[in-house]
Amino acid sequence: MSLYRNAIWFLNGIHQYTRKGYEAASKDFEPQDLDVSVVGRSFMITGANSGIGRATAMAIAKKGGTVHMVCRNKDKAEEARVDITSESGNMEVYIHIVDMSETRKVWEFAEAFKKQYPALNVLINNAGCMVHKRELNAEGLEKNFATNTMGVYILTQSLIPLLQKSRDPRVITVSSGGMLVQKLRVDDMQSEKGHFDAVMVYAQNKRQQVVLTQQWAKAHPVIHFSAMHPGWVDTPAVSTSMPQFHQMMEERLRSVEQGADTVVWLAVSRAAARTCGGQFFQDRMPVPAHLPLAWTHSSAEEIQSFMTQLETLARAI
Numbered sequence: 446m447s448l449y450r451n452a453i454w455f456l457n458g459i460h461q462y463t464r465k466g467y468e469a470a471s472k473d474f475e476p477q478d479l480d481v482s483v484v485g486r487s488f489m490i491t492g493a494n495s496g497i498g499r500a501t502a503m504a505i506a507k508k509g510g511t512v513h514m515v516c517r518n519k520d521k522a523e524e525a526r527v528d529i530t531s532e533s534g535n536m537e538v539y540i541h542i543v544d545m546s547e548t549r550k551v552w553e554f555a556e557a558f559k560k561q562y563p564a565l566n567v568l569i570n571n572a573g574c575m576v577h578k579r580e581l582n583a584e585g586l587e588k589n590f591a592t593n594t595m596g597v598y599i600l601t602q603s604l605i606p607l608l609q610k611s612r613d614p615r616v617i618t619v620s621s622g623g624m625l626v627q628k629l630r631v632d633d634m635q636s637e638k639g640h641f642d643a644v645m646v647y648a649q650n651k652r653q654q655v656v657l658t659q660q661w662a663k664a665h666p667v668i669h670f671s672a673m674h675p676g677w678v679d680t681p682a683v684s685t686s687m688p689q690f691h692q693m694m695e696e697r698l699r700s701v702e703q704g705a706d707t708v709v710w711l712a713v714s715r716a717a718a719r720t721c722g723g724q725f726f727q728d729r730m731p732v733p734a735h736l737p738l739a740w741t742h743s744s745a746e747e748i749q750s751f752m753t754q755l756e757t758l759a760r761a762i
């Protein structure tokens with residue numbers, strides 16, 4: 446990956462991904478887009494106890510939606526649930542304890558959810574991680590890949606039949622602008638080759654999410670699929686996984702509500718449902734999933750290989 450491409454990406458980020466970038470973009474927002482009630486609609490949000498996921502859960506609870514918070518830590522989840530119910534006055538907020546890095550358990554949860562609940566209108570794949578050492582989960586999958594890609598793949602694939610039965614179904618995946626510097630690596634999906642650089646491993650997972658979103662949109666046109674970049678947001682993920690970046694950018698980072706804005710817009714607005722499925726969004730607008738002149742495009746064969754490998758791994762589990 447060239448230094449030149451990284452530099453262009455970073456300069457672009459300073460303009461667009463920061464608090465100022467949000468303030469500039471939000472001048473073109475239609476405020477009435479979010480002026481909707483979602484009473485009677487149900488939303489599953491992974492990683493809903495913190496940061497962007499929690500701000501999304503709060504916004505949706507305030508609009509009357511039923512919220513299913515999927516979290517790995519019971520205490521943190523309960524604390525967030527209490528805050529959300531008391532601030533929104535909405536008691537339809539439920540906790541499900543699932544570690545998204547535990548692949549088989551994700552599948553078991555999704556299968557049980559389908560049996561228990563008659564409908565799910567919106568799935569928000571938000572939970573994400575950047576683990577700095579190469580570690581494996583119980584199934585032998587690299588932890589970042591297991592959480593960011595396999596967890597999203599298994600949860601979504603398992604819930605597609607339930608979403609398809611529900612009215613105006615949507616799937617939103619919180620990816621990252623960091624994926625713009627990565628091309629899908631079909632011959633090394635779990636970062637086994639070369640030096641293990643967690644930032645690049647994370648960015649590769651985020652590219653995998655964007656490709657998955659495009660493929661799902663083609664395969665299941667009844668469901669509105671989208672991926673998005675929240676901008677650079679002040680959350681525990683950034684301060685713990687990228688402390689230097691956090692320190693350098695602190696003043697310029699977005700609030701969690703600003704980061705969650707496009708997630709909420711994609712989840713509830715009528716305007717979002719009118720956009721083409723499978724796109725990558727930033728600040729309520731579809732944006733290119735590649736930098737200009739970037740070598741990050743994949744061939745149809747590479748994409749097919751990626752999808753086949755995911756399906757093979759999922760079936761093995």
Ligand SMILES: NC(=O)c1ccc[n+]([C@@H]2O[C@H](COP(=O)([O-])OP(=O)(O)OC[C@H]3O[C@@H](n4cnc5c(N)ncnc54)[C@H](OP(=O)(O)O)[C@@H]3O)[C@@H](O)[C@H]2O)c1
Binds near residue numbers: 498592683
């Ligand atoms: N912040 C940014 O600038 C930025 C930029 C681009 C993309 N994103 C993406 O935004 C999403 C939300 O992150 P955030 O910035 O809001 O960070 P955050 O506040 O740290 O939230 C991350 C959430 O994911 C959960 N999570 C992580 N690993 C999990 C696992 N194995 N199982 C279940 N839940 C798990 C965390 O749970 P715990 O609280 O238990 O750890 C937490 O609830 C992530 O996908 C991230 O990649 C963020």
